[in-house]
Amino acid sequence: QTGIPKGITVAFLPKQVNNPYFATAWKGGQAAIKEFAGVGKQVGPSDAGASSQVSYINTLLAQRQKAIVVSASDQNALVPYLKRAMGQGVKVVTYDSDVAKDGRNVFVSQASADTIARDEVKLLAKQIGNKGEIAILSATPNATNQNAWIKVMQEELKKPQYKEMKLVKIAYGNDDDQKSFTEMQGLMQAYPNLRGVISPTTVGISAAARYLSSSPYKGKVALTGLGTPNQMREFVKNGTVSGFALWNPEDLGYLASYAAAALVSGQITGKEGDKFSAGKLGQRTVGKDGVIILGPLTVFDKSNIDKFNF
Amino acid sequence: MTEPTPILALRHASKSFGPVKALLDVSLELFGGEAHALLGENGAGKSTLVKILAGVHRADGGELLVGGRPRTFHNTAEARDAGIAIIYQEPTLFPDLTVAENVLMGRQPLKGGGRIDRRAMLARVGEILRELGVVLDPARPVRGLSIADQQIVEIAKALSFQARVLIMDEPTAALTGQETERLFRVVRTLRARGAAVLFITHRLEEAFAECQRLTIMRDGRWVNSGPSEEYTIDSVVHGMVGRDVQELYPKLAVTPGEVALAVQGLTRRGVFRNVSFQVRRGEIVGLAGLVGAGRSEVARSIFGIDPLDGGTVCVQGRAIRSGDTLAAMNAGIGLVPEDRRQQGLVMDMSIERNATLAVLNRLRQGPLMNRTAEYQTASDWTSKLRLKAHRLTDPVSTLSGGNQQKVVLAKWLATGPTVLIVDEPTRGVDVGAKAEVHRTIAELAAEGLAVLMISSDLPEVLGMADRILVMREGELVGELARRDASEEAVMYLATGQRNAAAIGGAA
């Protein structure tokens, strides 16, 4: 009833195959592929490097996959190779982390960069009463998403209602648990007046929360950002973190799979205004620049965290 | 005296290394209270035999009897536990550990809880060293000791446990008269206690003076054995070489030419001071002195290995930059270093590559190597020196000690030097080869080469040198013309003591 032919081959290529976040997204992607009776697989490097993704694109091309669903480690490095793939009729969907827009057909975005950044700042501002020094604990210095969000956050902080909040430091935990942990600890040492931290990465926020929960700063320094409920449940309950946000990564993968199938079956081309049906997520519309937005963020706190399991 | 059972006996032993038959059907018996000399040319298989007794190698055939009972040693610890102490040809020490630990490794005295009793360890080794009459701090690391001092540590190691059999593979090659004499005194004490001693040397005089029995080997085979009274030097040499050796010191008369090497006021802080001398073309100048007098250090500095703190080196009137080996070589200096394994050879490389290493830049066609010239150079010089080798492409490490020394010589002769410094050129070289090395040096000198010969072998210096310089404690203390030189005169200068001459040299 979806108009999608059976047996479409879809390959997911995340930044890192071993990352739990991508593992969850793939779960959703796989579910969608099963629904439309396609053939799916996930391949990818163990380390987040652009060059290793390129060799996977090349082999996927050689394998004549119908669609590649990729979360790019580098906004630019993949473009020539993805273009070549599209030149040979392969449909390219980016999810989670985009490439330059001529390198893909559509981008399935978790939420617009503006929404994410604004929501994060708003969350933190509420927790610290719009006042005091704050810091950001990011992923790697080159993480495309994080950098885009940080840029918007910096703009956002210029607004009058945030004039008493001061961003003193952007630290990088490299999406490495231990590094994020020690970076958080360093922040507390270097900035005694720190009131709050935003960590827009699932690895960073859980490491930071763990540090805070066992330190004297627990409950005194606010922490928010993007995290998964399972990772953060304990810290929400013990009062280290009062609220954080995320989209559902499973839904992200699910939507990306449907977008890929819609492209392959010719239902959409990536033009603004194209519409397709995405299974349980209902009808979706391609927005400007070929961006398909998953939806607003979910904010998790004591009241609702037990309702989620991912 | 009735013939008792030998403490240690080897019967019909054979050993091959790949195609090389190092030992073929060799037998040997060691009796308590006796010193037994094992003599043979370089590569005759002496060290191989020692290593079989030590449990380093296992014989391919034959049997080993300890106290009349057959034994097989699977490793060195078993041989050691059977009461066999060994001084190997090449010192095998731990440079980072102290002298005391080197001596007692694995047998350190313990105190409560199985912990090492450092104080007892130092005391014990100090005592052994004192017995040897050596002033060597047991607490200092071995790194930095001269070859001679290292050899002394080896000796101390062998003496440190009550051995029933003491095996010494050329222990005296690096030692001068006094040290050798002290070693022999200890050996005699051991013998008196009933131990058996196996002694390998290329100094035949020592063998006759100290040993009651001789065994001669040639080409891996047993030639003959017997009480030493039944032999003469000539008969031994004939047995070793299979022919008569011509003169051992074939010095040719030459009239010295212009000054080839002139050094002035050489100083290296803490090592030597104000050393000045000249060597003329055609001349062989001996540099004598006790071990540690600083002779090798002077040679190294002239050759630019170590930088100088003061003084100049001139070759044919032109000064060369201090601390620049290549400049020294280009000026025509060659150095045959004293430690052939560390300094003279790249052990894993082939004989050919080693022999041409110092002339690489000459053996080329345009920017590329000329392989024919390379092979030619190597085979020329090695055959001139009668190198005993399977193939020129074999690694140098498979050669016997003396043959390795010949490769070092070949390497430097290939450079066609104006000045050749030879540091202990015949250490560990057998009589036949020694005569050849001497003849080569004498001939080259006759053709106009200036030779500076450092040697602890006094007869060699006396036999070969036109003039003899003597060093003591880093200073040049005298010079003797050939006709004035005698062992007493040299030892007097080297020690600063008149009576020292009595124990100078082993001859």
Add this chain to the structure above:
Amino acid sequence: MTQFSSTGAAGSASPTLLTRLFQAREASLLLILLALVAVTTAINSRFLSAQSLRDLALNVAIVALVVVGQTLVLLMKHVDLSVSSVLGLTAFLTGSLFVANPGMPIGVAFLAGLGMGAVLGAINGLLVAYGKVPALVATLGTLYVFRGVDYAVVHGGQITASNLPAAFSGFASGSILGVPNLVLLVLAVMTGFGIYLRSYRSGREYYAVGSNVEAANLAGINVNRRVLTGFVLSGAIAGLAGVLYLARFGTVDAAAGNGLELQVIAAAVVGGVAITGGVGTIAGAGIGALLLGVIGSALVALRAPAFWQQAIQGALLLLAISIDIIIARRAARAMQERSHR
């Protein structure tokens, strides 16, 4: 020959000079360390607060522990690059044990970590000692293999603090007299191995093997067995470190410990353990680890710009090993000149 032999110096003068020299290596490091702490504290007084000292000690503890095993191996002129993978794999597997048996006593977890580490270390040891594979090659290979196995086992999963029993987390966060349990454990291991290497025959064998293998063989040391033991110990210690990692961080994924091997070797080298074998002490290596840890925290505390931190760290590392070798060289030269009067 008497006074002409070798050192020639009066027998009693040298040992004190020597001990002083050996102490100097560690003393110079301690001095650098103190200077760094003093400067940092002067600028940011929070650097010496109880909390930040605790954090520092905890951060250094795991590296310092792995350095102990690495020192054993380096002393023998080998190297163990696989420690990071061993740590990652054992951390995850121990965590999985907790997931599978939630009631498992924490002692069992430690034993399991040690055991798994020892097995992995034994693979290295067998390759190096009996397979005659150079340690750098063998352990670079197992660095890949063990990490690959880790990836395969973890497969995008993760152990989180909620998987761990309360007793285990309690041990991790607990302390005695203000010193965290983990730090005490590591100090105990370091002290034990420090004494072992200094005062036991088999401990001295590590130095002997690294100083001259041939001589070690001739001295009747079973070199192969010693090398195997060294790698087994290095593996077991890395395994123990894996358990501590799990305890400390609570979260373990497939990347745990990635890249740790270079930090560990750097710490050992800064601490005066020679890559060329035969030289070094556990105390020195521990100070090396501490120095690196302090540099890292000091840069943060001094608010060094984020993008310059790594560069400064690298430069300081180079500086530390350069100063160390220059001091050692001076001392050696002084000793030589003195011995020749």
Add this chain to the structure above:
Amino acid sequence: MSVPHKPARSLLGWEAAVIVLVALALLIGSFLHDAFLTAANLSNLSSNLVEIALIALTMTLVVIAAEIDLSVASIVGMCSALLGVLWAAHVPMPLAILVTLALGSLAGFLNGWLVTRLGLPSLAVTIGTLALYRGLAYALLGDRAVADFPPFWTNLGFGLVPGTQIPIPIVAFVILAAITAVVLHATPFGRSLYAIGANEVAARFAGLRVERTKLVLFILSGLMSAFAAVIYTFRFSSARADNANGLELAVVAGVLLGGVSIFGGRGSVIGVIAAVFLIGIIQNALTLADVPNEILTIVTGLLLIVSVLGPNLAARVKAARQRRSQLIPPKGGAA
């Protein structure tokens, strides 16, 4: 003491083995997936290896001289960052490339200086500069990425030789590989590297300029890394501070698998090239066959171990067999 009896021939044996393995891998690859033995796939495969292969050339020289350079990947990152910064600052590309190459040489010089002047072990030095150079890459470029390189230049990294499936950088690699092979195997300089690697003291006593030679090697290694950085930057049309992170292990793995002794004094260019491609081919074939990434990691490690373990075991078996055969009739007299 028994001497490790490894004449030069056994090395040739290993090189031949690697080349045979390459052929075997190609054969098996073609069975695993029919897209494997296509020009396009082989072209992609080799173009993905080009930086590793380039750096492996100079790494071969460095390791034969008994040193190691672990900072190569960081030099790539630093040089890539510099190229990006210069381009973003509107420096003309040829000049920017020259400056980049100069920076690489300078980085190599610093490594070499610390090793030869201060006498520090290169493993320690280059672990330090690994951190330093990567740090400088971040200092130069921070979190930025420069991507707007002109197509003419990116095509040099990405494009194919017109009318063929040969990636342009591979042409550069072939030329440089030939030069390296000749230098190593047929010039006095190359010869001297083996001696320096096998016994540095003896090399010095033979008048070889050990320090200078090593300094040159490190500079070459830095220069080659900078060249690889230029190719890398163009190939991905992206200058970032984290470019080529971790590449050093792949390079070292290739060099060791190629039969170069980690202790110096032994190895050849052809073996290393074969080994680098062997790893690449196996990984490509297995990826095409949908073998998961973790297995690839394991295979790489196993290859490395087996490359040394295999010949060692073979030699031991051979020696044992020889000993047995000798027990029968000893032929001829002493050699």
